[in-house]
Amino acid sequence: MANTRRVKAEAPAGERDILIVGAGLAGLFLALRLAPRKCTVIAPAPLGEAASSAWAQGGLAAALDPLDTADAHAKDTVAAGAGLVDPVIAKLIAEEGPARVLDLIELGVPFDRTPEGALSLSLEAAHSVPRVARVAGDLAGKAIMGALTTAVQAGEHIDLVEPYRAVGLLQDDHGRVAGVIARDRKGRLHPMTARETIFCTGGSGGLFRVTTNPPQSRGDALAMAWSAGALVADTEFVQFHPTAMDVGLDPAPLATEALRGEGAVLRDGKGELFMARYHEKAELAPRDEVARAIDSEIKAGRGAFLDATEAVGEDFPAHFPTVFAACMAAGIDPRVKPIPVAPAAHYHMGGVVADSWGSSTLDGLSVCGECASTGAHGANRLASNSLLEAVVFSARIAERLHKNDLGTPGPSWADVPDDLPTDTLQDLRRAMAAQCGVVRKGEDLRALVDLIDTQIETYGPAHALLASRLIAVAALDREESRGGHFRSDFPGSAPNSARTFLISSEVAVSKETI
Numbered sequence: 371m372a373n374t375r376r377v378k379a380e381a382p383a384g385e386r387d388i389l390i391v392g393a394g395l396a397g398l399f400l401a402l403r404l405a406p407r408k409c410t411v412i413a414p415a416p417l418g419e420a421a422s423s424a425w426a427q428g429g430l431a432a433a434l435d436p437l438d439t440a441d442a443h444a445k446d447t448v449a450a451g452a453g454l455v456d457p458v459i460a461k462l463i464a465e466e467g468p469a470r471v472l473d474l475i476e477l478g479v480p481f482d483r484t485p486e487g488a489l490s491l492s493l494e495a496a497h498s499v500p501r502v503a504r505v506a507g508d509l510a511g512k513a514i515m516g517a518l519t520t521a522v523q524a525g526e527h528i529d530l531v532e533p534y535r536a537v538g539l540l541q542d543d544h545g546r547v548a549g550v551i552a553r554d555r556k557g558r559l560h561p562m563t564a565r566e567t568i569f570c571t572g573g574s575g576g577l578f579r580v581t582t583n584p585p586q587s588r589g590d591a592l593a594m595a596w597s598a599g600a601l602v603a604d605t606e607f608v609q610f611h612p613t614a615m616d617v618g619l620d621p622a623p624l625a626t627e628a629l630r631g632e633g634a635v636l637r638d639g640k641g642e643l644f645m646a647r648y649h650e651k652a653e654l655a656p657r658d659e660v661a662r663a664i665d666s667e668i669k670a671g672r673g674a675f676l677d678a679t680e681a682v683g684e685d686f687p688a689h690f691p692t693v694f695a696a697c698m699a700a701g702i703d704p705r706v707k708p709i710p711v712a713p714a715a716h717y718h719m720g721g722v723v724a725d726s727w728g729s730s731t732l733d734g735l736s737v738c739g740e741c742a743s744t745g746a747h748g749a750n751r752l753a754s755n756s757l758l759e760a761v762v763f764s765a766r767i768a769e770r771l772h773k774n775d776l777g778t779p780g781p782s783w784a785d786v787p788d789d790l791p792t793d794t795l796q797d798l799r800r801a802m803a804a805q806c807g808v809v810r811k812g813e814d815l816r817a818l819v820d821l822i823d824t825q826i827e828t829y830g831p832a833h834a835l836l837a838s839r840l841i842a843v844a845a846l847d848r849e850e851s852r853g854g855h856f857r858s859d860f861p862g863s864a865p866n867s868a869r870t871f872l873i874s875s876e877v878a879v880s881k882e883t884i
Contacts, residue, residue, distance in 0.1 A: 373830025377551045378783045379540055379561030386410055387776060389549055389562060391536045391591070392570035393417055395511075396739030396760040398518040400568060401528045402477075403768035412552055412562065413532035414586055417519045429481075429504035429628070430474075430514075430761075431497065431754035432467035434489050438499050440464040447755060450496045450656055451748020452853035453867030454604065459745040462726060463755070463762045470761040471503055478517040481505055493631045494753035496656045502754045507689040508626045514757070534560070535586070536571070537833075538784030539594040539735070547598070547734035548782035559786060565776035566734055568767060569595065569722065570760075573740035574608070575621075577838050578715035579796075579803035582614050582624045589837025591741035595722040596840060597785075597831070601731040601873045603743040604720035606844035609751050609854045610808050612660035613676050614714030615696060622714045623696035625676050627753050630654060632689075633681030636664065637708060639673035658750050658854045661713040665808040668712060675708035713808050717756060719747040719854065720844070723871070728767035731873075734779060738763045745869075749853020790832045794825060798838060806842050811859045815846040844870050 388404060390397045393413035401411050433443045443464035448455045471489075475481065481503045482490040493500040505513040522528055531552075538551035540563060549563035569591040575583030596602050613629070613636075614622035630636075630653040636645050648663035649655035655663075664674040678686070686694045686705050697704045721743040728736045728744075739760045746759045790798065801821055805814035822839045829835070850864040851857050 373788045373832075374785045375559070376783055376785050377538060377559055377561060378781065379548065379563050380781055382548060382563035382565050382778060386549075386562070386564045387566065388771060389564035389567045390570055391550055391567065392572060392739070392741075393530075393532070394570060394572055394739060394760070395514060395518065395757055396764050397568075397570035398515070398522050399761050400570065400738060400764035400768055402518065402521055402525060403765050404771065405525060405527050407772065408527050408529070410529040410531060410562070410564070411522070412534045412536060412550070413530065414535040415533050417515070417522070417530075417532070429492060429502040429510040429754050430467075430471060430757040431494070431502050431752065432471050432758060433464060433501055434468055434471060434503060435491055435499065435501060438501050440467075442498060443467070443501060446496060446498050447746070447752045448748075450750050450752035452750050452863075454748030454853070454869050456745030459726065463746055463759055466762045466765070467758045470758070470765060473765075474514060474517070474761070477521050479505065479514050482507075492628050494627050495630065495654050495660070496752055502628070504628065506691060508628060508692045511757070512692070531562075536590065536594070538786040539567075539598045540782040540784045541598055542780040542782045544780070545599065545732065546777065546779040547732050548779035551784045551786050563779075563782065565778055566736065566771060568728075568736040568738060569741050570737075570739045571741045573718035573721075574837055574841065575715040575718070577799060577802050577834060577841070578608075578807065579799045580614060580712065581621050581715040582611055583621060583715065585621060588834045589718070589840075590833045591737065592721060592840060593833035593836035595730060595732070595735065595737070596872065597836065598732060599874060600735065601723040601871055602721065602840060603723045603871050604749070604844075604869055605840040605872065606848050606870060607719035607747075607749050607854045608715055608841065609657055609717040609719060610661040610713040611716035612657055612664050612713050613711040614716075615700065616710040616712040617700040617702070619700070622712075623693070623700075624716075625693055625709055625711055626690065627657070629676060629678050629682065629690065629693070632678070634676055634678035635681070636660075636711075637675050637677050638667055639675070644672075656750055657753065658856070661808050662856060664711060665713050674711050676711045677708040678704055679706055679708065715803075717751055719743070719749065719751055720841070724763070726766070727770045728763045729770070734777070736767050738767055749855060787831045787833065788829065790825075790829055790834050794829060795834060798822070798825065798834060802838055802841070806845055808856065810845055810855070810857050812846060812849075812857070813859075815842055818842045819846065840872060844872065
């Protein structure tokens with residue numbers, strides 16, 4: 371195909387058993403759990419700089435309070451997922467979550483404590499009880515990644531390779547995954563073979579004009595795995611964080627959900643409260659409801675502002691230092707002035723299908739974190755369940771690899787597409803936001819698919835185009851509104867809850883009722 375290069379590689383050398391692609395929470399926690407088994411971690415930038423995990427503000431949800439239970443956490447997860455959560459997976463992550471939090475504490479993560487020394491747990495939207503472990507209010511992601519980075523750098527079994535970005539998935543003649551083709555900062559291609567490859571590459575937020583994700587998060591794993599024949603699922607379900615700071619920055623700084631948990635309220639440009647008109651839970655409604663409400667207020671010309679002047683006020687610098695610093699840098703003092711907010715692409719519930727042990731449908735490929743679709747999030751991720759899922763499945767993948775002998779693939783090859791030109795990528799991001807954003811309709815989605823097809827004809831199967839097409843086609847196919855997917859031309863929900871699965875091409879769409 372035009373605008374691609376075929377790169378070949380020999381069979382994996384004995385020194386590289388396991389290759390981890392991505393250095394966010396999932397990748398680093400997995401590398402540590404593999405000890406003493408040797409592994410290689412590919413990072414596209416110095417540790418912590420290109421990982422959305424480091425930007426996570428809310429924290430990690432787990433049933434840690436004596437009055438809370440894993441069953442209650444699983445029930446909240448299923449309820450938030452709008453009928454598409456796999457209840458077995460929801461219970462699995464809820465049951466294993468508390469132990470993983472203890473693992474992070476042992477690694478030095480300084481979760482907030484009460485004066486009595488217990489973990490201080492926060493309430494976030496759609497949780498029935500406070501169960502979110504935080505660090506200094508909004509520094510959970512940064513603190514967790516800092517502790518993991520220190521441990522990884524000291525791990526003798528971990529070979530860290532940076533800055534390298536995976537751009538192609540190697541497969542042998544039998545379809546077994548054999549590693550990746552990586553590109554260095556000078557654009558040179560390097561085959562990196564392995565007996566087991568694990569994608570921990572993050573999500574797809576960078577495909578949208580306004581996002582809270584690092585710009586490198588553009589669905590590369592989704593595109594590479596789908597091109598190689600892997601099953602992918604639920605690609606239409608993109609969660610838009612309702613309260614990104616609308617200050618003209620790319621990516622947009624995040625005004626954490628925990629602010630609303632602390633009592634912050636949403637007002638329009640005239641200072642009027644508006645959330646009660648949209649949902650009985652007002653500011654603590656599920657994220658998709660809040661995002662659509664804010665989107666409606668902005669489109670109606672009234673604007674949207676997060677007012678924490680009374681709920682947080684003078685405590686802002688101590689309790690929410692990240693948000694406070696971002697506000698002050700933008701010329702907004704949140705102690706005395708509301709923060710302008712807008713919805714932003716934040717988390718992709720869809721991804722490469724993984725089973726309960728993190729295995730994809732391709733031999734030799736595992737997936738973990740946001741690029742995976744485990745069934746944990748359904749149509750709408752429960753707040754702070756993303757870090758939980760990442761550590762639970764990292765531990766499970768490591769456990770499986772410790773127990774199992776890995777096969778050895780034969781000589782392999784990969785087709786590596788060119789990246790999109792910068793201007794074309796920005797055009798794509800604007801189109802995705804306008805036609806596949808918070809509110810969607812069939813006419814817009816069909817026009818978007820046509821645009822993407824035209825771009826593929828011109829520029830070849832760039833990963834950003836393939837990932838965007840997978841999202842848009844599934845959104846067009848789902849003629850209902852559910853969770854993070856809202857169709858103005860189909861505002862109601864269909865009677866049956868069904869996940870969407872795609873393999874090889876958009877024509878091969880199957881739906882499986884849970």
